[in-house]
Amino acid sequence: MPPPADIVKVAIEWPGAFPKLMEIDQKKPLSAIIKEVCEGWSLGSPENFALQIADATNFYITEKNRSDIKNGSILRLTTSPYQTAVQLHERIQSSSMDAKLEALKDLANASRDITFAQEFINLDGISLLTQMVESSNSDLLSFTLTAFVELMDHSIVSWDTFSVAFIKKIASFVNKTAMDTAVLQRSLAILESMVLNSQDLYHKVAQEITIGQLIPHLQGTDQDIQTYTIAVINALFLKAPEEKRQVRLRCTHTHKYTAYTVSNTPINDEMAHQLYVLQVLNFNLLEDRMMTKMDPQDQAQRDIIFELRRIAFDVELEPNNSGSIEKRKSMYTRDYKKLGFINHVNPAVDFTQIPPGMLALDNMLYFARHHQDAYIRIVLENSSREDKHECPFGRSSIELTKMLCEILKVGELPSENCHDFHPMFFTHDRAFEEFFCICIQLLNKTWKEMRATSEDFNKVMQVVREQIMRALTAKPNSLDQFKSRLQNLSYTEILKIRQSERMNQEDFQSRPILELREKIQPEIMELIKQQRLNRLCEGTCFRKISSRRRQDKFWYCRLSPNHKVLHYGDLEESPQGEVPHDSLQDKLPVADIKAVITGKDCPHMKEKGALKQNKEVLELAFSVLYESDEYLNFIAPDKHEYCVWTDGLNALLGKEMTSEYTKSDMDTLLSMEMKLRLLDLENIQIPEAPPPIPKEPSNYDFVYDCN
Numbered sequence: 163m164p165p166p167a168d169i170v171k172v173a174i175e176w177p178g179a180f181p182k183l184m185e186i187d188q189k190k191p192l193s194a195i196i197k198e199v200c201e202g203w204s205l206g207s208p209e210n211f212a213l214q215i216a217d218a219t220n221f222y223i224t225e226k227n228r229s230d231i232k233n234g235s236i237l238r239l240t241t242s243p244y245q246t247a248v249q250l251h252e253r254i255q256s257s258s259m260d261a262k263l264e265a266l267k268d269l270a271n272a273s274r275d276i277t278f279a280q281e282f283i284n285l286d287g288i289s290l291l292t293q294m295v296e297s298s299n300s301d302l303l304s305f306t307l308t309a310f311v312e313l314m315d316h317s318i319v320s321w322d323t324f325s326v327a328f329i330k331k332i333a334s335f336v337n338k339t340a341m342d343t344a345v346l347q348r349s350l351a352i353l354e355s356m357v358l359n360s361q362d363l364y365h366k367v368a369q370e371i372t373i374g375q376l377i378p379h380l381q382g383t384d385q386d387i388q389t390y391t392i393a394v395i396n397a398l399f400l401k402a403p404e405e406k407r408q409v410r411l412r413c414t415h416t417h418k419y420t421a422y423t424v425s426n427t428p429i430n431d432e433m434a435h436q437l438y439v440l441q442v443l444n445f446n447l448l449e450d451r452m453m454t455k456m457d458p459q460d461q462a463q464r465d466i467i468f469e470l471r472r473i474a475f476d477v478e479l480e481p482n483n484s485g486s487i488e489k490r491k492s493m494y495t496r497d498y499k500k501l502g503f504i505n506h507v508n509p510a511v512d513f514t515q516i517p518p519g520m521l522a523l524d525n526m527l528y529f530a531r532h533h534q535d536a537y538i539r540i541v542l543e544n545s546s547r548e549d550k551h552e553c554p555f556g557r558s559s560i561e562l563t564k565m566l567c568e569i570l571k572v573g574e575l576p577s578e579n580c581h582d583f584h585p586m587f588f589t590h591d592r593a594f595e596e597f598f599c600i601c602i603q604l605l606n607k608t609w610k611e612m613r614a615t616s617e618d619f620n621k622v623m624q625v626v627r628e629q630i631m632r633a634l635t636a637k638p639n640s641l642d643q644f645k646s647r648l649q650n651l652s653y654t655e656i657l658k659i660r661q662s663e664r665m666n667q668e669d670f671q672s673r674p675i676l677e678l679r680e681k682i683q684p685e686i687m688e689l690i691k692q693q694r695l696n697r698l699c700e701g702t703c704f705r706k707i708s709s710r711r712r713q714d715k716f717w718y719c720r721l722s723p724n725h726k727v728l729h730y731g732d733l734e735e736s737p738q739g740e741v742p743h744d745s746l747q748d749k750l751p752v753a754d755i756k757a758v759i760t761g762k763d764c765p766h767m768k769e770k771g772a773l774k775q776n777k778e779v780l781e782l783a784f785s786v787l788y789e790s791d792e793y794l795n796f797i798a799p800d801k802h803e804y805c806v807w808t809d810g811l812n813a814l815l816g817k818e819m820t821s822e823y824t825k826s827d828m829d830t831l832l833s834m835e836m837k838l839r840l841l842d843l844e845n846i847q848i849p850e851a852p853p854p855i856p857k858e859p860s861n862y863d864f865v866y867d868c869n
Contacts, residue, residue: 184199
């Protein structure tokens with residue numbers, strides 16, 4: 163007969179004594195359990211003791227988290243959080259430097275626990291630490307700042323409570339050329355949190371530190387320092403007023419701070435995320451121009467169009483009294499038609515469409531001024547063609563700018579989980595404009611290769627979009643590499659790729675073939691179902707979203723081989739390979755699962771205010787409902803794992819697997835199976851076993867090393 167569900171068997175340690183095996187009744191008050199444990203070791207004053215999880219975390223057991231105690235857990239009897247906080251509060255004020263250093267080390271470790279943190283903060287511990295930082299004894303600073311960061315990470319104390327003197331002191335640690343790595347790292351983390359959590363503190367921090375003072379920290383070899391530095395830059399960008407963002411952007415690019423990103427050093431996930439955020443923030447500075455319509459009556463804006471005409475046709479602006487008005491209008495109309503504008507009479511009207519608005523005109527002017535030879539060649543080349551084969555430069559530039567904004571998602575907020583940055587955009591002060599210049603020349607080249615006419619405009623744009631997307635997939639490190647990649651993606655090559663993909667996805671529509679497909683589909687669906695369940699049996703490591711990404715916590719979940727139980731449990735770090743069942747303490751019987759919930763309906767998405775609006779996190783969230791109102795909440799590491807798990811859980815519940823990956827797998831496997839069954843195999847005997855592997859050759863002299 164199984165033991166009652168409220169009884170858990172644990173081992174409890176006490177320094178200097180043999181561990182005790184005990185049965186804990188979860189219905190009893192925690193204070194009564196601690197009293198019972200103390201009596202077993204003849205210890206008085208049980209109110210001065212508490213229980214901890216005996217692992218690297220040393221987290222205290224409270225009434226809130228006592229449900230985490232499972233059969234086989236190892237606990238430790240220790241002093242209560244309040245007593246520990248009082249002792250450490252006294253020890254860090256010791257007159258002995260050695261004793262103070264050891265106390266700060268212990269405080270830094272203990273502060274990770276929110277129960278202890280609350281007690282220490284109640285003793286005005288934060289004020290004591292800020293005083294110690296301001297007095298700044300270099301030998302103690304590292305552990306003082308570590309304890310401070312850990313305590314503030316619990317969001318118990320508001321960041322607005324800190325003085326300007328404290329902010330100046332933290333900023334001074336960052337501004338120093340030679341500073342201890344640990345101190346610098348903690349100081350950068352504090353500045354980032356200050357800026358992100360308070361608009362008032364942003365202004366105070368911005369007065370003490372500039373982008374230029376942060377740049378030297380990106381030129382070292384410590385990737386953690388570089389990551390924290392870019393995080394501070396991102397925070398300053400996010401909180402800066404619009405006009406100051408432009409100034410910060412120019413300053414940042416001037417120093418070429420991201421030369422690191424194109425080096426051969428592997429970039430970790432957090433660094434990649436921060437670079438992605440910076441890339442998004444940089445591109446979002448284009449949004450204002452992208453959403454600004456041109457005012458046809460604005461002379462300054464009209465002068466830009468006159469400048470495009472002047473550069474293209476090498477003409478100076480004629481004085482108002484030169485020739486008749488009709489003659490000048492006729493001349494302008496002729497030239498604007500050659501420039502490829504839709505409205506030949508008043509091309510300003512072409513830029514009233516948003517997006518891309520004035521951004522398209524900015525790009526055209528940049529191309530005309532900085533790549534003048536290419537600009538003149540394109541305009542004159544097309545103006546000398548037959549009307550039906552000319553590539554309209556003006557119309558093409560407007561549509562291309564709009565397409566590039568869509569590809570780079572200009573105006574969208576950064577995603578919480580994305581690491582998708584492009585190194586080439588960090589190698590030039592005007593990366594977007596240079597990107598446009600490369601692509602407009604590509605468009606003109608593709609137009610000629612396709613021998614397109616004005617009726618083919620949309621077809622050409624589709625091909626150009628495909629060329630750009632395929633080139634970006636390779637993540638070129640520089641704009642020159644991007645240009646070289648495009649050279650290999652001519653229209654002829656795109657046709658070959660499309661033909662190859664079409665053959666691989668060939669679909670037969672005759673009635674016998676359709677009947678065969680219907681017959682095979684259930685077999686393929688069962689195969690996909692087994693694959694999903696096998697993947698659940700292997701398990702997946704999931705990340706717990708925390709307020710500070712760099713202190714990620716992980717947990718692992720996997721399905722038992724008999725498909726009856728989900729095993730799960732917390733991990734200290736991301737595992738290498740599978741995690742054994744016996745190391746996962748928690749279990750959830752599949753029979754208890756009521757439903758699988760996805761997206762914004764998940765309870766953990768409703769709770770997280772900041773993440774609630776994040777589209778990508780919502781797309782990766784799902785929850786398992788069991789019993790009456792209990793949930794097991796997940797955030798998948800990527801879209802593939804999300805589909806695997808939601809498919810697998812639905813399969814366990816006997817429901818249909820509806821993910822996009824199931825559809826893709828079904829199409830691929832069905833196509834392969836159809837082609838195999840339609841092969842002409844008459845009078846050909848298919849062996850039951852695979853053919854034997856041939857012996858290795860006596861030498862490998864015939865191998866040519868391409869490298």
